[in-house]
Amino acid sequence: MSSSQNVVVSETTRSSIIPKMNDSSSQKLPPGFISISKKKLLNNIDIINGGQRINAWVESMRASSPTHLKSLPSLASQQQLNSWIMQHPSALEMFEQIMEASGGKQIVMFLDYDGTLSPIVDDPDRAFMSSKMRRTVKKLAKCFPTAIVTGRCIDKVYNFVKLAELYYAGSHGMDIKGPAKGFSRHKRVKQSLLYQPASDYVPMIDEVYRQLLEKTKSTPGVKVENHKFCTSVHFRCVDEKKWSELVLQVRSVLKEYPTLKLTQGRKVFEIRPMIEWDKGKALEFLLESLGFGNSNNVFPIYIGDDRTDEDAFKVLRDRGEGFGILVSKFPKDTDASYSLQNPSEVMDFLRRLVEWKQMQPSI
Numbered sequence: 001m002s003s004s005q006n007v008v009v010s011e012t013t014r015s016s017i018i019p020k021m022n023d024s025s026s027q028k029l030p031p032g033f034i035s036i037s038k039k040k041l042l043n044n045i046d047i048i049n050g051g052q053r054i055n056a057w058v059e060s061m062r063a064s065s066p067t068h069l070k071s072l073p074s075l076a077s078q079q080q081l082n083s084w085i086m087q088h089p090s091a092l093e094m095f096e097q098i099m100e101a102s103g104g105k106q107i108v109m110f111l112d113y114d115g116t117l118s119p120i121v122d123d124p125d126r127a128f129m130s131s132k133m134r135r136t137v138k139k140l141a142k143c144f145p146t147a148i149v150t151g152r153c154i155d156k157v158y159n160f161v162k163l164a165e166l167y168y169a170g171s172h173g174m175d176i177k178g179p180a181k182g183f184s185r186h187k188r189v190k191q192s193l194l195y196q197p198a199s200d201y202v203p204m205i206d207e208v209y210r211q212l213l214e215k216t217k218s219t220p221g222v223k224v225e226n227h228k229f230c231t232s233v234h235f236r237c238v239d240e241k242k243w244s245e246l247v248l249q250v251r252s253v254l255k256e257y258p259t260l261k262l263t264q265g266r267k268v269f270e271i272r273p274m275i276e277w278d279k280g281k282a283l284e285f286l287l288e289s290l291g292f293g294n295s296n297n298v299f300p301i302y303i304g305d306d307r308t309d310e311d312a313f314k315v316l317r318d319r320g321e322g323f324g325i326l327v328s329k330f331p332k333d334t335d336a337s338y339s340l341q342n343p344s345e346v347m348d349f350l351r352r353l354v355e356w357k358q359m360q361p362s363i
């Protein structure tokens with residue numbers, strides 16, 4: 001196995017496999033590639049060399065799920081939790097202040113799916129959202145433009161959510177669709193809203209998906225998902241003793257695909273095209289499509305639980321508009337401003353938003 005083909009960016013800087021840059025650094029990158037200077041690389045990377053740094057990978061995999069934070073007493077200490085909550089207060093407790101901050105601007109809602117609208121479960125095919133949550137999101141969409149922003153492909157997430165009136169940004173924002181015909185309440189958006197910035201990658205992703213299936217089939221508990229524009233390798237049900245083997249299997253497939261990057265979610269590897277597009281870009285695209293590209297009369301609220309949601313939190317922080325809410329029971333490094341503990345608290349927050357909207361005088 002070639003070990004010099006790829007470098008792995010440490011998880012704190014979003015783990016990603018990127019093509020090795022020559023010393024001259026004049027390697028021509030295909031359109032859409034992220035250009036990263038060698039200096040920046042050297043500052044951030046963990047070079048996997050002949051499997052030497054596999055342990056670092058396994059550590060990162062271990063930390064990729066909140067359940068494991070229980071076994072890290074220093075991180076999860078009550079003191080740290082208290083100080084984190086001071087910095088990221090509960091969005092429920094701060095509800096009145098949040099609404100006051102919205103100052104009559106148009107609220108636009110962005111909701112991640114797994115871990116936000118549905119609880120995290122072992123089997124990704126059984127991550128159902130409750131009927132109560134569905135009813136709440138339906139009411140929410142009557143009050144505000146509402147989008148689901150997810151790592152899953154649109155078809156899969158739609159099968160869970162089943163609400164035609166929503167915007168959907170699937171495959172980490174690489175597949176964007178507006179509400180189904182007849183459901184759009186926002187005149188400024190074309191009904192046929194559709195954006196797929198990584199459509200050229202679909203055949204490659206399918207190929208990689210098949211290879212990953214084949215390569216990992218000897219690892220019990222692994223699950224590989226095809227999301228059309230990206231693919232996922234789940235290790236939640238893989239014995240920890242097999243994790244290093246799994247890293248090598250995934251790497252051995254990806255070394256042939258330098259135009260793909262690898263990121264980690266909650267007990268999952270996400271393999272995505274190396275284009276400058278993520279949930280944050282999808283959020284910006286949707287705001288623009290809704291007519292708020294150059295307007296400051298908008299108050300976007302993004303709720304998510306995963307590392308991939310950080311791109312969207314950061315966009316909101318940088319724009320100075322609206323804010324992010326991180327769904328987590330544990331302290332995490334985040335660009336979100338507020339927190340909620342679990343999907344049940346998310347539902348309470350959404351319900352309060354609906355009640356608040358219904359109490360506003362209609363103009």
Ligand SMILES: O=P(O)(O)OC[C@H]1O[C@H](O[C@H]2O[C@H](CO)[C@@H](O)[C@H](O)[C@H]2O)[C@H](O)[C@@H](O)[C@@H]1O
Binds near residue numbers: 115127152225
């Ligand atoms: O962006 P999201 O909507 O949060 O999707 C991210 C990934 O979610 C799913 O995996 C996660 O949820 C599963 C079901 O609870 C859980 O088993 C898994 O460990 C989590 O990582 C989905 O299956 C992935 O494909 C998404 O990329």
